[in-house]
Amino acid sequence: MSGPLTERRVSPTPQATAQAAAHALVQAAREAVTARGAFHVALSGGSTPKLMYAELRGLPGVPWEATHVYFSDERPVGPDSPDSNYRLAHEELLRHVPVPQEQVHRMQGEVRPLEQAARAYAQALPAQLDVVLLGMGDDGHTASLFPGTDALNAGGRVAANRVPKLDTERLTFTFPEINAARQRWLLVTGAGKAGVLAEVQRGEGNHPVAGVTGPVWFLDEAAAAQLG
16 A cells, blocks of 8 residues: 555655756666566546656757657547647647657547457556556545446456546556555646545555555645645
8 A cells, every 4th residue: 555655755845846856867767778678658637747757858868769658548539639648748748858759658548349449458568667647536546446446446457447426438547556566656636636545545444546656656735735
């Protein structure tokens, strides 16, 4: 479990949090390419990752040609939808940097049944991801692992997860896949997240994010305000 949020990096603002995460990702990419010849990263949707992507595209020395991009979850839409996590990453980052197109692996949220897309994506994943980027919702969900949903207990690598409260279905990494990555990063900002983070630290509540093992937390001061 996440425990007391021991490995956390707190910055003054969401923008500063995004900058810290962007610089850390550059370092992780360089280290992975030096050690193994490639960098395998799973991106996330959300407001803080969006800020991070804008930071990343301006940083020098990123080994983009050796970077392979994946996604930790996706909505049941095609790549041109404004709700698509892939589209967010494409518009804010990928179209601005020289990642070879064949090294960008999107989840096919438009495929039906969605279970078929989940099986296909599991086959497209590398043996082990270097970094999985994640966010956290106000309800404590991460990726598309929402409270009370079946995929919280799913095996395998990718699941099609029914989310009744949103009346939708999502593609998502499973906890086994998230926790098998070399590093798991949670980017969380805003006062609206402070209460949930404090409960996670105390081991209270039923927050899916607590199922991420040993993450690095990139927080702003507002999100971290209630932590001990």
